[in-house]
Each structure stands twice: as C-alpha cells, then as structure tokens.
Amino acid sequence: MQLNALSNNRAKRAKAAEPKTVVIRLNEIVAEAGKPSFFHGIDVDTQEPVKIRMMNVDEGAIVNVRKDESLEQAKGRIHNQYVGTDAKHRPRAAEIGNPENKVHCGKGGLLMFTKVQPTNDPDGSLKAHWVETLEGRPGTSCEKVLAHVAVGEIKDKENPEKIVASFVHADIIRPESATILSAANAKDALLSAFVNRDEEALRKPFVLLRLIDNESGKVITDLPEMRVNPQLIEDKIEDHDNGVSRTVFRVAEAGDTVKYLMDPENTDRDSLILRSVLVGLSGPSGYPDLSKVESAELRSDLNQIVDAVRAGAVSAEIIPGERVAAGPATKSSFLKQIQNEKHPLNSYRGSQFLPVVVDGKEERKPRTVKIYANTFVTSKVGAGDYRFFTKANLAEQSPTKQSLYTLATVNDLKATAEASKDRVQAANPAFVEASDEQFDPYALSGDEVDAQLAASADSAADLVM
Structure with missing residues (x-):
C-alpha cells in the first residue's frame, strides 16, 4: 500500500527562500532601456559582490500579501506603494542616482534593501521589495552586529513628572569573543574587553556577565x-567663550578599569559579583574586601559566589560589548518612533519565561529582559573621536530574539532557551519609563553619564585622553 499523502517518507516541498535584509556599499547603478535597473555593490555582511533590482508589483504582492486579503487586493495596495504619487512612492533608481534628490546615494554610499529574495536568474541577482538610503556618501561604517537598541527617558526621583534626560543608544555585543574566566586568562580577557579606544575612535566598553x-x-x-x-x-x-567650566567624563584606560573592579570603594552590584568571581579564581583562600557593602545579605551572597567558583561548581562567562550613542538627529527620530507600538524598535523589549528557584523548587516565571537581535548599525566618528550611530535596522524580517540568559556564544553552553521553554513575548508598547534601579541620573555609571559623554563630544578637546 502506498499512501503518498500520509507517508513520512514522501518528498517534501522545498521552502521558498526566506526574505532577508541586505545592506550594500554602492558601486554603480546600471540602467538599460527596456530592462529593470540594477544596483551593483558589496554586501556589507558577506563582503561579496551583489546586484539587486526592485520587485515589480506582481512580485511584491506575493511577498507582502496579508492573511486577510486576496492576491488582487495585495496588488492594488503594493501598486499604491510602488507607483504612488509624485510626492509619495518607492524610491526609484533614477532618484537614487540623482545628486539633487534627497534619496541620492553615490558610489561608496550605503543602501538597505528589505524583503530580498533571489531572482532565480542565471546571473545570481536578487530582487527587493524596498530600498532606503542609509548614507549617501562614502566614509560611513556599517556592520551587522548583535545589538540591543534602547530608547527612553530618565525621570526625576523626587518629581516623576519631570524628565531630566532622554537616551538612545545601541549596546553592541560580541558573543564570538566571549570568555569563560579562569585564573590563567581572567586578567588578559578583561584588559582586552575594556580597551577604551580602537583604530578609529574612543569606545565606551562593557562586559555582560553570567x-x-x-x-x-x-x-x-x-x-x-x-x-x-x-x-x-x-x-x-574650561568653556572660555562662555566663561564657565563644565564637567565631562572620560572612560579610563583598561588597566585602570581592572584595578577599579577590585577597589573596595566600588560597590556597584555587578562589579561586586565579578570581583567575587575573580577572588574565587585567584586561590584556595580569602574573600574580597566588602567593608563598604552595607547589606549583610549581599555580603553573604557574594562570599557564596567566591566559594562556588573556588569549588568548581560555578563558572563565569564575560561577553564583551560597546555602547554607541545615537547622533542628535537619530535620537530625536527614535524618541518619536518608539511611541508607535508596531515600530521595529519595540522588538528590542520583551519578556521570557525563565526558570527560578522558589522555596527549593524550580518554577518558570516571566522576566522582563533586554532583547539582542542581529542589527545593521551605521556609524560615524565625530568631533573628539567620538563614535555615534545614525541608523540601526533589524537585519531579519523575523529576528531571532535573545537575552543574556538565552544567548548562544562561542563557548557552546547548553541552551537555556531549550531548558526553560523559552518564549519571547511582545514588549509592552508603552513608552519606556526607566526605573531608578536601571537608570539613576545621579549615579556615576548611569545613563546621565552617557548624555554628558555625548555632550562632551561637541568639543574636540572634551574626550582627549
């Protein structure tokens, strides 16, 4: 008996290629009479040459048809998007190639194409639903990275109605450079992670710790x-023009930061946990100086971490990262966009069901977490060697969302996502109102410092080490 419809061995239909986002550094636009125009350039992710044309209405309708509409209805909607009116339509190749047009992109500039699929033509070309000019001129960096983009406001402790600062930044992390700390590698790993300058600009480094x-x-x-x-x-x-002095904050050299992590005066919670790990790795006896830690319960917890690391029951992994603030125009734009609950920026906020121990038993409870997703970050270096980003776009149509707890790194830990039946839920669409614990405008390491660092960048002298 041959039951083709029920058989587990029947040939499976090949899946259509998943639409993707592609960013290219433009080389040229090739237009031939009677043929679609092609954008030729280098894929910034793969560094391979690519050629891309725009989808026609029929192709765009197939990719974008909604569950509640027919294909013909989708064609009508897509026609309005592509052709539109003189004032509102999909950017056209002729406009992108025109230096007088606001969407112009010259050679060396950056273009982002969305919902990209193969054309299946012998030349290996691609077709895209939409195109956006990220940067019209050469000299701007763009990289596909794992990032968390944060947008929000800091409110006064005494008067919650008063906004003391706002922030937009991208926390870029490097899971491929994650390190399981040991007595032999801890110092070098931390010195490398906290380098405060790269070949192009100053950095604000950090490490995620788990x-x-x-x-x-x-x-x-x-x-x-x-x-x-x-x-x-x-x-x-000294601001000699205005006759006043102002405060700026500089990121310390890596060696000074490592010393600071071991300083008893540093009572930052996460620094204390890392310090406990380092003491546990350093030898068979001794505990960190916790004389400045007021909470007896916290002191006990930290010493337990020392004992667990020393006994080999617990290891610590650091994931290096860098915070890059948005440029002024981007910041203003993102603060408006985040209020739209359907905007992709809301993809960086969510919750996961994670295992916690309650009364000796493991339970799964929802936890609000920072979401990290593959992101194209476009950045420049400004005055004072200060790096800022101008664009941050999700690199996938349906991004894989990871938190610190479920993040896969080069160390190939057992997937917490599988163990905890990971479920990333939609974020609360309400505008971010940062808690005091997360964003303390009066703390030296809080986001107010980021705002001051950004302000400092206005002067070339501000961030000179």
Whole structure:
C-alpha cells in the first residue's frame, strides 16, 4: 500500500527562500532601456559582490500579501506603494542616482534593501521589495552586529513628572569573543574587553556577565542581568567663550578599569559579583574586601559566589560589548518612533519565561529582559573621536530574539532557551519609563553619564585622553 499523502517518507516541498535584509556599499547603478535597473555593490555582511533590482508589483504582492486579503487586493495596495504619487512612492533608481534628490546615494554610499529574495536568474541577482538610503556618501561604517537598541527617558526621583534626560543608544555585543574566566586568562580577557579606544575612535566598553552551573552547563537564571561598566573619570574643562567650566567624563584606560573592579570603594552590584568571581579564581583562600557593602545579605551572597567558583561548581562567562550613542538627529527620530507600538524598535523589549528557584523548587516565571537581535548599525566618528550611530535596522524580517540568559556564544553552553521553554513575548508598547534601579541620573555609571559623554563630544578637546 502506498499512501503518498500520509507517508513520512514522501518528498517534501522545498521552502521558498526566506526574505532577508541586505545592506550594500554602492558601486554603480546600471540602467538599460527596456530592462529593470540594477544596483551593483558589496554586501556589507558577506563582503561579496551583489546586484539587486526592485520587485515589480506582481512580485511584491506575493511577498507582502496579508492573511486577510486576496492576491488582487495585495496588488492594488503594493501598486499604491510602488507607483504612488509624485510626492509619495518607492524610491526609484533614477532618484537614487540623482545628486539633487534627497534619496541620492553615490558610489561608496550605503543602501538597505528589505524583503530580498533571489531572482532565480542565471546571473545570481536578487530582487527587493524596498530600498532606503542609509548614507549617501562614502566614509560611513556599517556592520551587522548583535545589538540591543534602547530608547527612553530618565525621570526625576523626587518629581516623576519631570524628565531630566532622554537616551538612545545601541549596546553592541560580541558573543564570538566571549570568555569563560579562569585564573590563567581572567586578567588578559578583561584588559582586552575594556580597551577604551580602537583604530578609529574612543569606545565606551562593557562586559555582560553570567554565571554557569558547571554540573548542568546551563546559565544560572536566578540572577539579574549583569553588566559591568568601565571606570569613568570626572574632569573639568574650561568653556572660555562662555566663561564657565563644565564637567565631562572620560572612560579610563583598561588597566585602570581592572584595578577599579577590585577597589573596595566600588560597590556597584555587578562589579561586586565579578570581583567575587575573580577572588574565587585567584586561590584556595580569602574573600574580597566588602567593608563598604552595607547589606549583610549581599555580603553573604557574594562570599557564596567566591566559594562556588573556588569549588568548581560555578563558572563565569564575560561577553564583551560597546555602547554607541545615537547622533542628535537619530535620537530625536527614535524618541518619536518608539511611541508607535508596531515600530521595529519595540522588538528590542520583551519578556521570557525563565526558570527560578522558589522555596527549593524550580518554577518558570516571566522576566522582563533586554532583547539582542542581529542589527545593521551605521556609524560615524565625530568631533573628539567620538563614535555615534545614525541608523540601526533589524537585519531579519523575523529576528531571532535573545537575552543574556538565552544567548548562544562561542563557548557552546547548553541552551537555556531549550531548558526553560523559552518564549519571547511582545514588549509592552508603552513608552519606556526607566526605573531608578536601571537608570539613576545621579549615579556615576548611569545613563546621565552617557548624555554628558555625548555632550562632551561637541568639543574636540572634551574626550582627549
């Protein structure tokens, strides 16, 4: 008996190629009479040459048809988007190639194409639903990275109605450079992670920290999300034009930051946890100086971490990262866009069901987390060697959303996502109102410092080490 419809061995229909986002550094636009125009350039992710044309209405309708509409209805909607009116339509190749047009992109500029699929033509070309000019001129960097884009406001502690600052930044992390700390590698790993300058610009580095249960190989999810920041050095500069001095903050050298992490005066919670790990790795006895830690319960917890690391029951992994603030125009735009609950910026906020121990029993509870997703970040270096980003776009139509707890790194830990029946839920669409614990405008390491660092970048002298 041959039951083709029911057989597990029947040939499976090949899936259509998943639409993707592609960013290219433009080389040229080739237009031939009677043929679609092609954009030729280098894919910034793969560094391979590509040629892309825009979809016609029929192709665009197939890719964009909604569940509640027919294909013919989709064609009508897509026709309005592509052809539209003189004032509103899909950017055209002739406009992108015209230096007088606002969407112009010259050679060396950056173009982003969305919902990209193969044309299946022998030349290996691609077709795209939409195109956007990220940067019209050469000299701007663009990289596909794993990032969390944060947008929000900091409110006054005494008067919650008063907004003291707003922020837009991208936390870019490098899971491919994650390190399981040991006595042999800890110092070098931290010195490398906290380097405050690269070949082009100053950096604001940080490390994400997570503890690993060595018996199960799983990330310990009872702990809060942990992020260790560099030492910031307060300085004064003279504004001679206005006759006043103002405060700026400089990121310390890596060696000074490592010393700062071990300083008893540093009572930042996540720094304390990392310090406990380092003491546990350093030898068979001794505990960190916690004389400045007021909470007896916290002191006990930290010493337990020392004992667990020393006994080999727990390991610590650091994931290096860098915070890049938005440029002024981008910041203003993102603060408006985040209020639209359907905007992709809301994809960076969500919750996961994670295992926690309650009264000795493991339960799964929802936890609000920072979401990291593959993102194209376009950035420039401004005055004072200060790096800022101008664009941040999700790199996938249906992005894989990861938190610190479920993040896959080069160390191939057992997937917390599988163990905890991971479910990333939609974020609360309400505008971010940052909590005091997360964003303390009066704390040296808070986001107010980011705002001051950004302001400092207005002067070339501000961030000179």
